[in-house]
Amino acid sequence: MNREIDFSGARGSNTGDVYHELWAVRAALQLLDSSSGLDALVVEGVPSVDGSGSQWDGVDCTLLFGGRSIQTAERVVIQQLKYSASKPKKSWTPSRACFGPSASDPSSSLMRGLGKAFREVVKLRKGGEFGDISIELATNQPISDQILKAIDRAKREGVPSSFSTEWKAGEDKLHRLVHASGLSSSEFEKFANCLKFISQTSSRFRLEEKMLVEISAWTEAEFVEVSQRLRNYVRNKMMMPETAGEIIEKESILIQFGVTDHRALFPCPANVKAVPNLVPREISRRLCEAVAGGQQRLLLHGTGGVGKSTVLQELPDLLPDGSEVVVFDCYGAGSYMDASAARHRSRDAFVQLANELASRLKLPSFLEPKSDIDFARAFNKRLELAAETFSRTRPDATLLIVIDAADNSISAANARKPQEESFVVDLVSFEELPRNVALLISARTGRRDDLKLPSSFKPFELLPFTRPETESFVRSVWNAPKTCIDDFHRLTHGTPRVQNYA
Numbered sequence: 001m002n003r004e005i006d007f008s009g010a011r012g013s014n015t016g017d018v019y020h021e022l023w024a025v026r027a028a029l030q031l032l033d034s035s036s037g038l039d040a041l042v043v044e045g046v047p048s049v050d051g052s053g054s055q056w057d058g059v060d061c062t063l064l065f066g067g068r069s070i071q072t073a074e075r076v077v078i079q080q081l082k083y084s085a086s087k088p089k090k091s092w093t094p095s096r097a098c099f100g101p102s103a104s105d106p107s108s109s110l111m112r113g114l115g116k117a118f119r120e121v122v123k124l125r126k127g128g129e130f131g132d133i134s135i136e137l138a139t140n141q142p143i144s145d146q147i148l149k150a151i152d153r154a155k156r157e158g159v160p161s162s163f164s165t166e167w168k169a170g171e172d173k174l175h176r177l178v179h180a181s182g183l184s185s186s187e188f189e190k191f192a193n194c195l196k197f198i199s200q201t202s203s204r205f206r207l208e209e210k211m212l213v214e215i216s217a218w219t220e221a222e223f224v225e226v227s228q229r230l231r232n233y234v235r236n237k238m239m240m241p242e243t244a245g246e247i248i249e250k251e252s253i254l255i256q257f258g259v260t261d262h263r264a265l266f267p268c269p270a271n272v273k274a275v276p277n278l279v280p281r282e283i284s285r286r287l288c289e290a291v292a293g294g295q296q297r298l299l300l301h302g303t304g305g306v307g308k309s310t311v312l313q314e315l316p317d318l319l320p321d322g323s324e325v326v327v328f329d330c331y332g333a334g335s336y337m338d339a340s341a342a343r344h345r346s347r348d349a350f351v352q353l354a355n356e357l358a359s360r361l362k363l364p365s366f367l368e369p370k371s372d373i374d375f376a377r378a379f380n381k382r383l384e385l386a387a388e389t390f391s392r393t394r395p396d397a398t399l400l401i402v403i404d405a406a407d408n409s410i411s412a413a414n415a416r417k418p419q420e421e422s423f424v425v426d427l428v429s430f431e432e433l434p435r436n437v438a439l440l441i442s443a444r445t446g447r448r449d450d451l452k453l454p455s456s457f458k459p460f461e462l463l464p465f466t467r468p469e470t471e472s473f474v475r476s477v478w479n480a481p482k483t484c485i486d487d488f489h490r491l492t493h494g495t496p497r498v499q500n501y502a
Contacts, residue, residue: 019083020060022212023138024234025227026362027061027079031250032265033359039073040064041248044238059117068247070124075132078117080110082139092137092199093144094173098180106180110137115181118191130190138198140209150174154192159185207322210393215364223385227364229256257368264369266359268343268352270329272404275310277476279469279496283462284314291398291438292320295458297428299451300442302462305497308442309404311462322397324390326357330424331405336412344412349423350375353401354382361386376426387434402440403427407447428453464494473499 024043030036042062060081066074084090092110100108118135125133137143150173159178167179178188198205218224233256237246254260283300290298302308309331316325328349335341342348347369354367365382367375383401390399403409406424413422424441428451433439443451445461465473470489473496474480480488492498 018216019212020081020238021231021234022215023081023208024061024238025230025364026208026211026215027063028230028234028248028253029359029362029364030063031248031253032262032355032366033362034266034269037065037075038063039066039249040068042246043234043248059113064247068249070121073132075134076121076125077134077136078114078121079136079138080114080117082110082137082141084139084141088140089142091142091144092139092147094146094150094176097147098176106182109180111177111180112182114195115183115188115191118194119183119187122187122190130194133194134196135191135194136196136198138205138208140205141199143197143199146173147177148197150177151192151195154189159189159192161185163188207393211362211389214389214392218385220381220385222381223365226257226366230364257366259368265355265366266352267348267369268328268332268341270327270404271331271333271335272309272327272329275313277473278310278314279465279473279476281307281311281314281462281469283460284311284318287311287440287460288315288318290458290460291400296433296438297454297457298438298440299448299453299457299459300440300462301445301448301459303445303464305495306462306464307496308462310496312402312404312440312442315400315402319398319400320396322394323400324360324397325400325402326353326360327402327404328353328356329404330407330409330412336405336408337415344409344420344422344424346375346421346423346426349409350379350426354379357382357386357399357401361390363389376423380430383437384434387437391434391436397436399434399437400440401437402442404442406441407443407450410447410450424451428457465489465496465499466494470494470499 024041027038028041030038031041041064043060059078061079062070063077063079064070064073064075065077070076082092097110098106100106100112106112114135114137118133121133122128122130153174159174162185163172163175163178164185165179167176178185181188181191183191198208215227218227230253233252237248250262251260254262254265257265259265287298287300300308300311312325312327316323319325330336330343332338332341332343336343351367351369354365357363358365358367363386365385367373367378367382383399387399390397403424406422409422409424413420427439428441441451441453441457448459467486467489470492471482471485474485474488488499488502492502
């Protein structure tokens with residue numbers, strides 16, 4: 001399949017629109033990721049103080065974190081997208097950024113649009129911190145060194161008050177940027193510290209662009225339908241005058257998937273507390289080395305309390321850059337035997353896994369919890385799609401799917417009357433995994449046989465803390481004498497959970 005967008009002819013003329021839509025769709029999907037902190041999104045403007053939209057001419061996306069309005073959000077990100085299919089190498093120079101149709105009139109220039117947006121955000125957030133505002137220019141074209149150096153100078157040295165006057169040909173480049181922005185010198189200093197460039201030369205932009213190209217090239221009907229549904233929704237928000245500036249919230253996106261409750265798409269969220277002072281374990285390194293070496297099926301086992309779930313928190317930092325770790329929590333803080341939780345059932349488990357994967361990668365490939373679906377097969381299709389897309393955008397990275405405390409899922413299924421089957425049985429029976437995907441199962445050593453894992457799973461046993469590991473743990477909270485640490489290690493048998501309780 002040719003994954004390159006055809007920039008010629010009629011298709012090339014609306015490539016920018018497609019790019020804007022997909023950018024906004026991927027931003028909107030962050031609303032479903034509870035770890036993102038994104039509470040609301042606006043495309044094509046925001047209602048301004050006086051009710052008009054002219055102050056937002058330079059805004060394509062507004063992201064609101066920790067609040068659902070400009071006034072209440074803890075952090076505001078304003079994004080202007082500039083995408084050129086025909087001239088991707090044309091630079092944004094000071095002259096290009098500072099004029100509109102007329103070289104002498106900056107009123108419709110890029111800098112004026114960004115300046116207006118900044119001034120309006122500041123006005124709405126009376127008394128707010130400027131560090132909570134980010135003004136981003138995202139473009140597939142390079143940013144001229146002249147602009148970068150001028151903005152850097154404004155950050156380091158400030159902006160002379162004389163730059164508030166009209167700029168004349170041949171004068172300072174920074175002066176020209178200030179004049180075009182419509183901001184005073186003091187306003188521009190604050191604006192410069194909020195301004196960020198996500199350009200052709202930025203790894204973040206290149207990653208985003210690759211992902212958008214991949215999504216636009218999807219051909220399988222099921223995924224094209226979901227992607228198109230979201231794009232149509234965003235397009236209506238962007239194009240219809242009556243919807244300009246309307247807030248898009250999590251509930252708005254959920255409706256596009258035919259549900260109204262977040263729990264329908266994420267029925268079994270992880271309930272594992274992050275450990276603030278992780279003690280590095282040798283087995284974490286060994287697991288990641290095995291994955292990097294091509295081992296795709298792994299079993300981490302150990303007795304109760306030796307830190308299996310904690311070890312998993314080390315893995316994201318030890319895998320190749322760009323890797324993603326998706327963890328399904330079978331224990332659920334003890335709720336795994338609760339019939340209302342149903343963490344062992346295929347419907348809930350595979351919906352959670354599929355949608356957490358889609359959410360993490362910001363892919364419009366969510367699995368809707370319909371009753372007539374083969375959930376194991378549906379998850380497998382989404383895993384293959386995610387892996388293929390992932391491999392083209394991050395070729396050296398790994399998608400690691402972790403099933404934590406899988407033995408609890410088997411126990412819950414066996415305890416049901418009549419007896420049910422755990423989703424783990426289906427998952428471990430997948431005959432092939434995509435090349436860049438690995439599956440890690442964790443369980444208690446005494447219950448590992450209950451999993452009936454195929455022989456392709458390589459076992460790794462996690463033992464209690466060694467004496468040096470106990471010392472590392474103790475010294476994270478108390479500078480104890482060595483004799484005390486010796487006694488502590490002996491009396492707790494090096495068991496991390498017991499040591500943590502103590």
